[in-house]
Amino acid sequence: MPPRSLHDCPAPAKLNLFLHVNGRRDDGYHLLQTVFQLVDHGDTLHFDVRDDGQVRRTTDLPGVPAEHDLVVRALRLLQAEFARRHGRPAPGLDVAIDKRLPMGGGLGGGSSDAATALMAANHLWQAGLNRDELMALGLPLGADIPFFIFGQNAFAEGVGERLQPVDTADCWYVVIEPGVAVPTAAIFCARDLTRDTKPVRIADFSRHLMSQQDQLGFGKNDLQAVATQLFPPVAEAVEWLGSYGHARMTGSGSCVFSAFADEAGATAVLAVVPGKWVAWKAKSLVRHPMHGRLQVDGVIE
Numbered sequence: 001m002p003p004r005s006l007h008d009c010p011a012p013a014k015l016n017l018f019l020h021v022n023g024r025r026d027d028g029y030h031l032l033q034t035v036f037q038l039v040d041h042g043d044t045l046h047f048d049v050r051d052d053g054q055v056r057r058t059t060d061l062p063g064v065p066a067e068h069d070l071v072v073r074a075l076r077l078l079q080a081e082f083a084r085r086h087g088r089p090a091p092g093l094d095v096a097i098d099k100r101l102p103m104g105g106g107l108g109g110g111s112s113d114a115a116t117a118l119m120a121a122n123h124l125w126q127a128g129l130n131r132d133e134l135m136a137l138g139l140p141l142g143a144d145i146p147f148f149i150f151g152q153n154a155f156a157e158g159v160g161e162r163l164q165p166v167d168t169a170d171c172w173y174v175v176i177e178p179g180v181a182v183p184t185a186a187i188f189c190a191r192d193l194t195r196d197t198k199p200v201r202i203a204d205f206s207r208h209l210m211s212q213q214d215q216l217g218f219g220k221n222d223l224q225a226v227a228t229q230l231f232p233p234v235a236e237a238v239e240w241l242g243s244y245g246h247a248r249m250t251g252s253g254s255c256v257f258s259a260f261a262d263e264a265g266a267t268a269v270l271a272v273v274p275g276k277w278v279a280w281k282a283k284s285l286v287r288h289p290m291h292g293r294l295q296v297d298g299v300i301e
């Protein structure tokens with residue numbers, strides 16, 4: 001018998017170590033190359049099976065009605081797939097979300113919540129999707145969802161759905177939240193966005209990392225110039241953190257981060273971050289913690 005509850009399930013943040021925009025598809029979506037890095041700071045979700053088939057979010061998330069929540073929408077998609085496969089209605093679920101990640105922060109919070117929910121519900125309901133099927137189910141809801149289900153640091157191409165595992169440095173990060181929510185679509189729509197960065201190869205990133213031991217020395221974030229122009233607090237955070245080493249924006253912003261070889265280096269910089277900003281340190285992860293929890297090995301049970 002599967003369990004009826006899964007509590008304290010992590011939904012970690014991601015950082016984009018670099019993010020290149022290489023072109024635009026006919027449907028307006030942009031072709032990207034990026035390295036996704038998982039870190040040990042994020043939201044926490046709690047799940048309890050319901051027998052009446054309802055999916056309910058039991059915690060409030062200001063500005064996001066339950067019906068719009070990526071978690072609820074992802075679970076509804078999984079319910080439909082369950083019914084198609086098993087010929088009977090899916091069970092329901094109560095979901096509580098302890099939100100720590102800022103919205104519009106470029107940390108993938110909403111996508112990570114949805115990915116954790118899909119992995120948990122697939123297990124609790126015994127829906128029977130494998131990892132690739134779960135990734136495909138999540139993609140239409142958010143470009144980062146497949147990565148979180150993939151569950152290991154990855155070089156991503158396409159709109160973020162073509163993933164290859166990549167080794168990254170074991171290190172610590174300081175992340176600054178500049179206090180603004182950046183709408184992803186507004187950055188991609190900007191007239192000034194450069195969309196023609198020359199494609200790189202995964203080997204170029206790996207070779208750089210081995211020779212320089214420098215997480216942020218490779219590439220750039222093509223969305224950063226537009227985001228800093230539109231949102232001055234992002235520019236200010238890049239400038240401040242940049243005086244301690246490479247500082248870069250993650251995703252479409254607003255958060256800005258820097259890498260440190262050890263915890264002491266991160267702690268020292270964190271201690272002097274101006275009080276007007278929320279800031280934290282986090283350690284690099286090699287795997288998504290839900291994978292260990294569900295004993296996922298290529299296939300999610």
Ligand SMILES: C[C@](O)(CO)[C@H](O)COP(=O)(O)OP(=O)(O)OC[C@H]1O[C@@H](n2ccc(N)nc2=O)[C@H](O)[C@@H]1O
Nearest residue numbers: 028029030031111142143144159160184185188251252
């Ligand atoms: C930029 C990244 O943070 C990199 O990790 C993600 O690709 C963004 O993922 P996300 O926030 O889940 O964004 P989505 O909800 O998929 O897309 C929001 C909007 O951004 C634009 N968008 C997004 C991803 C992409 N590859 N090209 C785009 O042009 C589209 O206008 C889309 O309607």
Ligand SMILES: Nc1ncnc2c1ncn2[C@@H]1O[C@H](COP(=O)(O)OP(=O)(O)OP(=O)(O)O)[C@@H](O)[C@H]1O
Nearest residue numbers: 069070103104105106107108109110111113184251
């Ligand atoms: N569970 C959720 N948590 C956060 N945001 C959600 C959730 N469900 C829906 N959303 C919506 O998704 C938007 C993007 O939130 P998210 O936290 O994923 O931003 P982000 O970190 O900028 O993502 P990305 O790095 O993918 O650009 C929010 O502004 C909110 O309207």
